Amino acid sequence: MKARLLAAARGDAPFDLLLAGATLVDVATGELRPADVGIVGDRIASVHARGARRDAAEVLELPGRFLAPGFIDSHMHVESSLVPPAEYAAAVLPAGTTTILWDPHELANVCGIAGVEWAREASRGLPLRVLLMAPSCVPSAPGLEVAGAQFDAPEIAELLAWPEMTGLAEVMDMASVIAGEPRMAAILDAAAASGKRINGHARGLSGSALQAFCAAGITSDHEIVSGEDLLEKLRAGLTVELRGSHDSVLPGAMAALSTLPALPPTLVICTDDVLPDELLAKGGMRDTLARLVARGMPPVAAIRCATLHAALRLGRSDIGILAPGRIADVAVLSDLPGMAVEGCIASGRVVAWNGAMRVPLPRGTDGLRGTMKLAPLPPEAFLPRVKGVPEGEALLPVVLGTRFTSLGSARVVVRSGVASLPAGLSLLAVIHRHGRADPTPAIGLVEGWGEIRGAIATSLAHDSHNLLVFGRDPADMAAAANAVIGADGGMAVARGGTVTALLPLPIAGLLSDAPLADTAAALARVRAAAGEVMDWLPPHRVFRGLTGASLACNPGPRVTDRGIADGATRVLLDPAAPLAAE
Numbered sequence: 001m002k003a004r005l006l007a008a009a010r011g012d013a014p015f016d017l018l019l020a021g022a023t024l025v026d027v028a029t030g031e032l033r034p035a036d037v038g039i040v041g042d043r044i045a046s047v048h049a050r051g052a053r054r055d056a057a058e059v060l061e062l063p064g065r066f067l068a069p070g071f072i073d074s075h076m077h078v079e080s081s082l083v084p085p086a087e088y089a090a091a092v093l094p095a096g097t098t099t100i101l102w103d104p105h106e107l108a109n110v111c112g113i114a115g116v117e118w119a120r121e122a123s124r125g126l127p128l129r130v131l132l133m134a135p136s137c138v139p140s141a142p143g144l145e146v147a148g149a150q151f152d153a154p155e156i157a158e159l160l161a162w163p164e165m166t167g168l169a170e171v172m173d174m175a176s177v178i179a180g181e182p183r184m185a186a187i188l189d190a191a192a193a194s195g196k197r198i199n200g201h202a203r204g205l206s207g208s209a210l211q212a213f214c215a216a217g218i219t220s221d222h223e224i225v226s227g228e229d230l231l232e233k234l235r236a237g238l239t240v241e242l243r244g245s246h247d248s249v250l251p252g253a254m255a256a257l258s259t260l261p262a263l264p265p266t267l268v269i270c271t272d273d274v275l276p277d278e279l280l281a282k283g284g285m286r287d288t289l290a291r292l293v294a295r296g297m298p299p300v301a302a303i304r305c306a307t308l309h310a311a312l313r314l315g316r317s318d319i320g321i322l323a324p325g326r327i328a329d330v331a332v333l334s335d336l337p338g339m340a341v342e343g344c345i346a347s348g349r350v351v352a353w354n355g356a357m358r359v360p361l362p363r364g365t366d367g368l369r370g371t372m373k374l375a376p377l378p379p380e381a382f383l384p385r386v387k388g389v390p391e392g393e394a395l396l397p398v399v400l401g402t403r404f405t406s407l408g409s410a411r412v413v414v415r416s417g418v419a420s421l422p423a424g425l426s427l428l429a430v431i432h433r434h435g436r437a438d439p440t441p442a443i444g445l446v447e448g449w450g451e452i453r454g455a456i457a458t459s460l461a462h463d464s465h466n467l468l469v470f471g472r473d474p475a476d477m478a479a480a481a482n483a484v485i486g487a488d489g490g491m492a493v494a495r496g497g498t499v500t501a502l503l504p505l506p507i508a509g510l511l512s513d514a515p516l517a518d519t520a521a522a523l524a525r526v527r528a529a530a531g532e533v534m535d536w537l538p539p540h541r542v543f544r545g546l547t548g549a550s551l552a553c554n555p556g557p558r559v560t561d562r563g564i565a566d567g568a569t570r571v572l573l574d575p576a577a578p579l580a581a582e
Helices: 002-010 085-095 105-111 113-123 153-160 174-179 182-194 207-215 227-235 247-257 276-282 285-294 299-305 308-314 474-486 516-533 543-548
Strands: 015-020 023-025 032-034 036-040 043-048 056-061 066-069 071-076 097-102 129-134 165-171 197-200 239-243 267-270 330-335 340-346 349-353 392-400 406-415 425-431 442-447 455-458 467-471 490-495 498-504 557-560 563-566
Touching (some): 002 036, 002 043, 023 299, 071 239, 071 285, 085 113, 085 276, 085 285, 085 340, 105 113, 113 129, 113 153, 129 153, 153 165, 153 182, 165 182, 174 182, 174 207, 182 197, 227 239, 227 247, 247 285, 267 285, 267 299, 267 308, 276 285, 276 516, 285 299, 299 308, 392 557, 406 442, 425 474, 425 557, 442 557, 442 563, 455 516, 455 543, 474 490, 474 498, 490 516, 498 516, 516 543
Parallel strands (some): 015 056, 023 066, 071 097, 097 129, 129 165, 165 197, 239 267, 392 442
Antiparallel strands (some): 023 032, 036 043, 425 442, 455 467, 490 498, 557 563
């Protein structure tokens, strides 16, 4: 192949495929220049003057089009799209994404090493390049939650020895990193010994805490919350993975970037989490890039962040640029500012055109079933009981807020040991579902979600993926929870004691085994039904926020299967135990 590649580059042999008449997006120089691209096998043989050569087995005439390197999604979780890798590939390849860095920590938190093995095997043979990351935080906050497995240094060393593993995935247990806690220090040492990169999750870190986090050897972050946060992370030497899943952050991020003399090479782009209906309609990375351009980022700069910068971060000189000798991953765009992708070439093959796949994809979805290790729950299981107070009043802890939380309190009336729910508050019950701990629901009072007029249950609940149930009425909460249990995982909405929408997710309680379009339609029905029982208040009180309500590694109190946990202070409260009087 190398001899044939060189012969074609010299002009002594024809190309297999010639892309002719287009404008090249040169991410090395920032130019838009007329050029043709000749491909042999999976490699680019030549990038030369438009019309200089016509010798090729196949010529694609592309006047008015732009040729960009295939997009690289620098941090994401396939599980967030609720479909297996093949279904995900069928959605993003037509939208120009040719490489993803997948952190399968959702599967790992449910199924351990077996979950990561499933991710590896399910990615084989796809035209989408799937680069795996070793999940670092299983669970994300040990002692504050119980997941389906636990990874310590030996498991991390085992995973990083796999050739498919490109590094340690986002390190989320920030408090343990900063404190130098022995378990996390051993995990970081194992990653350092592997010689592979260590990715971070530095939500809310600033000042000395951020400096300590970086000093531990962590070199990236995607948890940007503001423009100033973005600049501080860049100044700390982190590669910032600017993500599309938190659109409200992008205007501030763009304003901050505009103050810099140049766009840093340590800025890359990622999607992080994309729900299936959004993925189907918008295409993932393509949509993120279009939104960045709409907010003022020059199109070539946006593409450079999503290609060349990402490849530099990976240490990969063979992708991220259209140049001789590089892998022929090409996004063909009909509109550059709008990031309208017409076609996609992956490793030299035309794999998608006009929104449709041109090549078959393997679709095996066996394995990882039976992970909802719970019996049906009666309504009585969702009563907010108060310890030590059979009658009278009690002061109970309350989680205030949704994405950004704080600890408050509420005085409640207690009858027969059960609290009467005050106006403005709702219940969040978290039930351990993995068979490794007591499954008695931990029921916390929450404020900020509004007064829920029914119940919403989900087994997709970052990152330990225990069963979350939001509601006020125990009958509704039981109906939604039991629908999810009966479906072997998923999301359900109930109102008036009746289930009004259900999305089954039988693969690890996280993924559907249906086609993406069917999964997207089912999720849309669940989202619509959820809107009937809950009032949304963007940007934080949104449907997407439900699945992150128990993310225990983040600062601030969260309800987990163990109680009310704070990832910053490591304090764990019993939500049923009255607080001391003020």
